[in-house]
Amino acid sequence: MSAVIELSGVSRWYGSVVGLSRVDLTFARGVTALLGPNGAGKSTLLKLVTGLLRPSSGKVSVLGASPFANPDVHRKLGLVPEEEEFQARVNALDWVEYLLRLHGFDEPAARERAHKAIHDVGLESVSRRRVMTFSRGMKQRLRIAQAMAHDPEILVLDEPLTGLDPVGRRDVIEWIRDWGARGKSVLVSSHILHEVELMTREVVLMTAGKVMASGNIHEIRRLIDAHPHHILISTPEPRRLAAHLLEQDGLHSISFSEALAQVKLETREPDRFYELLANYVLHLDGIIHEVSSPDDNLEAVFRYLVETR
Amino acid sequence: MSSRVSLVALWSFSQLLFSPRTLGMAILATTPVLIALVYRATVALEIAAESSGPAAFSVLSAAVSLPFVAPMLALFYASGVVTDDAEAGTLHYFLTRPVARRDLLFGRMLGNLTIVACLFLPPFVLCYYLTIAGSGWQELGSHFPTLVRHILAASLGIFAYSGLFSLAGTVLKRPLLFGLFFVFGWQAAASIVPGAVRYLTVTHYMHSLMPHESFQGTLAGLIGPRSSTPAAILALLAIGAFTHAIAVWVFANKEI
Amino acid sequence: MPLHDLSYQRFEGARTSRLARSLAMARSSGSLLLRRRSFLLLLAVSWISVILRGAQIFVAHSFPDAFPFLTIDARLWQEFVSQQVLYLPVILIALYTGAGAISADLASGAFVVYLSKPISRSDYVIGKALPVVTALLAVTLAPALILLLVHLFLAEDLVLFQSAPLLPLSVIGYSVWTCSYFTLAVLAISSLSRSSRVAGAGFVALSLGGPIFLKAISRLPIFDPPAFLSMIDATVDSGHLFFGDVSAGRTPFRSFVAMAVLMAVSVAVLRFRLRSAEVSS
Numbered sequence: 022m023s024a025v026i027e028l029s030g031v032s033r034w035y036g037s038v039v040g041l042s043r044v045d046l047t048f049a050r051g052v053t054a055l056l057g058p059n060g061a062g063k064s065t066l067l068k069l070v071t072g073l074l075r076p077s078s079g080k081v082s083v084l085g086a087s088p089f090a091n092p093d094v095h096r097k098l099g100l101v102p103e104e105e106e107f108q109a110r111v112n113a114l115d116w117v118e119y120l121l122r123l124h125g126f127d128e129p130a131a132r133e134r135a136h137k138a139i140h141d142v143g144l145e146s147v148s149r150r151r152v153m154t155f156s157r158g159m160k161q162r163l164r165i166a167q168a169m170a171h172d173p174e175i176l177v178l179d180e181p182l183t184g185l186d187p188v189g190r191r192d193v194i195e196w197i198r199d200w201g202a203r204g205k206s207v208l209v210s211s212h213i214l215h216e217v218e219l220m221t222r223e224v225v226l227m228t229a230g231k232v233m234a235s236g237n238i239h240e241i242r243r244l245i246d247a248h249p250h251h252i253l254i255s256t257p258e259p260r261r262l263a264a265h266l267l268e269q270d271g272l273h274s275i276s277f278s279e280a281l282a283q284v285k286l287e288t289r290e291p292d293r294f295y296e297l298l299a300n301y302v303l304h305l306d307g308i309i310h311e312v313s314s315p316d317d318n319l320e321a322v323f324r325y326l327v328e329t330r
Numbered sequence: 331m332s333s334r335v336s337l338v339a340l341w342s343f344s345q346l347l348f349s350p351r352t353l354g355m356a357i358l359a360t361t362p363v364l365i366a367l368v369y370r371a372t373v374a375l376e377i378a379a380e381s382s383g384p385a386a387f388s389v390l391s392a393a394v395s396l397p398f399v400a401p402m403l404a405l406f407y408a409s410g411v412v413t414d415d416a417e418a419g420t421l422h423y424f425l426t427r428p429v430a431r432r433d434l435l436f437g438r439m440l441g442n443l444t445i446v447a448c449l450f451l452p453p454f455v456l457c458y459y460l461t462i463a464g465s466g467w468q469e470l471g472s473h474f475p476t477l478v479r480h481i482l483a484a485s486l487g488i489f490a491y492s493g494l495f496s497l498a499g500t501v502l503k504r505p506l507l508f509g510l511f512f513v514f515g516w517q518a519a520a521s522i523v524p525g526a527v528r529y530l531t532v533t534h535y536m537h538s539l540m541p542h543e544s545f546q547g548t549l550a551g552l553i554g555p556r557s558s559t560p561a562a563i564l565a566l567l568a569i570g571a572f573t574h575a576i577a578v579w580v581f582a583n584k585e586i
Numbered sequence: 587m588p589l590h591d592l593s594y595q596r597f598e599g600a601r602t603s604r605l606a607r608s609l610a611m612a613r614s615s616g617s618l619l620l621r622r623r624s625f626l627l628l629l630a631v632s633w634i635s636v637i638l639r640g641a642q643i644f645v646a647h648s649f650p651d652a653f654p655f656l657t658i659d660a661r662l663w664q665e666f667v668s669q670q671v672l673y674l675p676v677i678l679i680a681l682y683t684g685a686g687a688i689s690a691d692l693a694s695g696a697f698v699v700y701l702s703k704p705i706s707r708s709d710y711v712i713g714k715a716l717p718v719v720t721a722l723l724a725v726t727l728a729p730a731l732i733l734l735l736v737h738l739f740l741a742e743d744l745v746l747f748q749s750a751p752l753l754p755l756s757v758i759g760y761s762v763w764t765c766s767y768f769t770l771a772v773l774a775i776s777s778l779s780r781s782s783r784v785a786g787a788g789f790v791a792l793s794l795g796g797p798i799f800l801k802a803i804s805r806l807p808i809f810d811p812p813a814f815l816s817m818i819d820a821t822v823d824s825g826h827l828f829f830g831d832v833s834a835g836r837t838p839f840r841s842f843v844a845m846a847v848l849m850a851v852s853v854a855v856l857r858f859r860l861r862s863a864e865v866s867s
Contacts, residue, residue: 071422071426074585090583093428095428095429100422100426102422107418108420119341123338123427123428123429124427167423351781354788354791362802365803368803372809390802393801393805394798397798398795410783414783417693506786507624510677510681
C-alpha cells in the first residue's frame with residue numbers, strides 16, 4: 022500500500038527541548054492512531070504533518086510534497102485541532118462556509134457543503150447561533166464539520182473525543198471508521214485507549230519524542246517477548262484443563278480456581294495455546310465457557326512498552 | 331487582486347466592523363469631532379474668540395488627528411494582524427487552508443487598512459466641515475485643497491504606520507509596546523533633534539505634506555527643513571510598501 | 587444563597603491573613619515578570635533619568651560656582667516623579683505589567699480557578715495590583731529616595747531638609763498616590779477585555795490621549811482646559827499639593843479630586859467586572 026504520509030529521520034526540537042527524535046514512519050490509507058502520554062510528541066508530529074511546523078532535521082512528505090505552507094497539500098487535508106477556538110461573533114454555518122470559500126468553492130457550493138457538514142455532525146438546529154454560545158461538545162462537532170466539509174483525502178484529528186458526551190463519542194468513532202473504510206488516510210491522536218481500539222487496530226505508540234512501536238496492536242503485542250500473555254479461561258472443570266495444559270511446552274505459569282471455575286495461564290505463544298484449547302474442546306470433550314486475554318488490548322501493550330523503557 | 335485576498339479582506343473587515351473593540355476605537359476617532367463641536371458652540375455663543383476656521387482645523391489635524399488618532403488606529407489594528415487570530419485561537423484553521431500565506435496576510439492587512447480608513451476619514455472630514463463651515467460656505471470650497479493635503483498626509487501616514495506595525499505584529503510578541511515607543515518616544519525625540527534623524531520617522535514626511543501654517547506655535551514647526559511633497563509621498567509609500575512586504579515574507583516563512 | 591457568594595464553600599484548616607494570600611499571588615506574578623528580559627530592559631531604560639538627576643545633584647554639589655542654576659531644592663524631587671510620568675516610564679511600565687494582568691486570566695479561565703480557592707475578589711485584585719504598584723514604585727519612589735540619599739551623602743549641610751522638612755513624606759506620598767492611580771486605572775481597563783492587547787490600547791488611548799487633546803483645545807483656543815481632564819496633567823498638577831506648592835499648580839485640588847474619582851470609578855469597574863466574569867466564564 023503506497024504511503025500517503027512519510028516521515029524520514031524527522032527530529033524537531035524547541036530550543037533545548039526535543040519534541041521528536043529521529044522518527045521514521047509511514048501512514049497509508051485507513052485509520053492510524055497516535056498514542057502516548059503528555060509530552061510524547063504527538064502534537065508535534067501532527068503539526069509537522071499538517072505543515073504548521075518544519076522539521077529541525079529529516080523530511081516530512083504528504084502526498085509526495087512538503088506540507089509546510091503548501092496550499093496544494095492543504096487542499097486535500099482536513100485538521101480537527103485540539104485547542105483552536107472560533108471567532109466570537111460568527112455563527113456555525115457562516116464559519117464553515119467561509120472556510121470552504123477559502124478552499125476555492127464558490128458561494129452556492131460552499132453554502133451547500135456547509136449545510137451538509139453541519140447536518141452530518143448534528144448541529145443543524147443551531148447552525149445560525151453564534152459559536153460563542155456553543156457548549157464544548159458542540160464546538161468539537163463544529164471543528165469536525167469544518168475539517169470534513171471539503172471531503173479531504175487526509176484527515177488529522179487531535180484528541181477528537183475531548184468534550185464529547187457518550188453519544189458524541191460514539192458518533193465520532195463511527196465517522197472515523199467510515200472515513201477509513203472509504204479509503205481516506207485518517208490520523209487520530211488520543212489518550213483514550215479503549216476508544217481508540219474501537220476506531221482502529223493500527224497504532225503508533227510514542228513516548229518522549231520517540232516511536233516505541235507501530236503497526237497492528239496484535240502484532241505489537243505478540244512481539245513483546247518480555248511479557249507473556251495472560252489468558253483467562255472460564256470452565257466447569259478447571260483442574261482437568263489445568264492438568265492437560267501442564268503437559269504442553271511454552272507455558273510460563275498456570276493457576277486455577279475451583280471456586281471461580283477459572284484457569285489463568287501465562288504464555289509467550291498465545292496463538293499455539295488458543296489452538297490447544299480448540300483441540301481440547303473438539304477432541305477431548307472438554308468444556309470451556311469463555312476465553313479472554315486481558316493483555317490483548319492497547320492499554321496492556323502501552324503499559325508494557327512504557328515499563329520497558 | 332486574487333479572489334482569496336479579497337475574500338480574506340472582506341471577512342476581516344466584516345468581523346472587525348461590528349466588534350466592541352471597533353466601538354472603542356470609533357470613540358477615539360470621533361474625539362476631534364467633539365472638540366470641533368465644542369469649538370463651534372463656544373464661537374457661536376461668543377464664549378470664546380474665534381480663531382479662523384482653517385487655523386482651527388489645522389490645529390485639530392496637526393495636533394490631534396495626525397499625530398495621535400491616526401497612529402493609534404493603525405497601531406491597534408495593524409499590530410493585531412497575526413496576534414488577533416492567535417489570541418482568538420483561529421490561526422491554525424487558516425494556516426491549513428489552501429491559501430498562500432502571503433494572500434492570508436495581505437487580505438488581513440487590507441481588511442485592517444480599510445477599517446482604519448473608515449474610522450479615520452469620516453470624522454476627519456466632519457471636523458473640516460465643523461471648523462470651516464462657520465466661516466462661510468465659500469470657505470469650504472476655497473480651503474478644499476487644504477483638506478486634500480491633510481487627507482493625503484493622513485492616508486499615506488496610515489499606510490506607512492500600518493506597514494510598520496504589521497511587521498511588528500508579525501515579528502514581536504508585544505507589538506503594542508514597540509508601537510508606543512516608536513510613536514511617542516522615538517518620533518517625539520527625533521522631531522526636536524536637529525539633523526537627519528527626523529528622516530527616520532513617519533511624522534516628518536506627514537508634516538512635509540501638510541500646509542506650513544499647521545505647525546505655527548509648535549516646537550516641531552521650528553526645527554528642520556521639510557521634505558518636498560514628491561519626496562514625502564515617495565518616502566511614505568516606500569516605508570509602507572517595504573514594511574508590508576517584509577511582514578508578508580516573515581509570515582510566509584514563520585512557524586506558528 | 588446566590589452562587590457567586592462563596593460562603594457555602596467549606597475550607598478546612600486555618601486561613602492565612604489577607605496580606606499573605608495576596609502576597610502569594612503577587613510573588614508568583616512578580617517572579618514571572620523579573621524573568622523577562624524585556625521587562626528588565628524597560629526598567630533599565632526608565633532609570634536613565636535617575637542617572638541624569640544623580641549627575642545633576644553631583645554637579646551642583648561639586649561645582650556650585652560653575653553651575654549656579656543647578657539648585658537643589660524640593661522641586662527637583664517633584665519634577666523627577668512628575669517627569670517619570672510625563673516622559674512615559676510610568677505609562678509603559680503600567681502597560682507592561684498591568685494590561686494583561688486580569689485580561690489574561692479572564693481569557694484563559696484562570697480567574698475561575700482563583701475563585702475556587704479560599705480567596706476573595708479583593709484578595710485577587712490586591713494580588714494583581716501589588717506587582718504593578720511595586721514595579722511603578724521601582725521607577726518613582728525607589729530612585730527618588732536614592733537621590734535623596736545621594737544628596738545627603740554629598741551635601742555638607744541639611745539646608746534642604748530645613749527648608750522642606752516634610753520632603754521625604756512628600757516624595758513617598760506623591761509616589762504612592764501616582765502609582766496607585768495608574769495601577770487601578772490599568773487594572774480596571776484590563777478587566778474590561780479578554781485581550782491584553784486591546785486592554786493595553788485602551789489604557790494608552792486614555793492616558794496619552796488626554797494631554798494631546800488638552801493641548802489642542804488650548805491652542806484653538808476654546809477655553810483654558812483644566813488639567814484634571816488628562817490623566818498625566820492631573821498627576822503632575824496634583825504633585826504641587828504634596829510638595830506644599832499649591833500656587834504653582836493650575837488647579838491642584840481639583841486634579842487631586844479628579845484622580846480620586848477616577849480611582850473610585852476604577853474600583854467600581856473592577857467590582858462589577860469581576861463579579862460578572864465569574865458567572866459568564
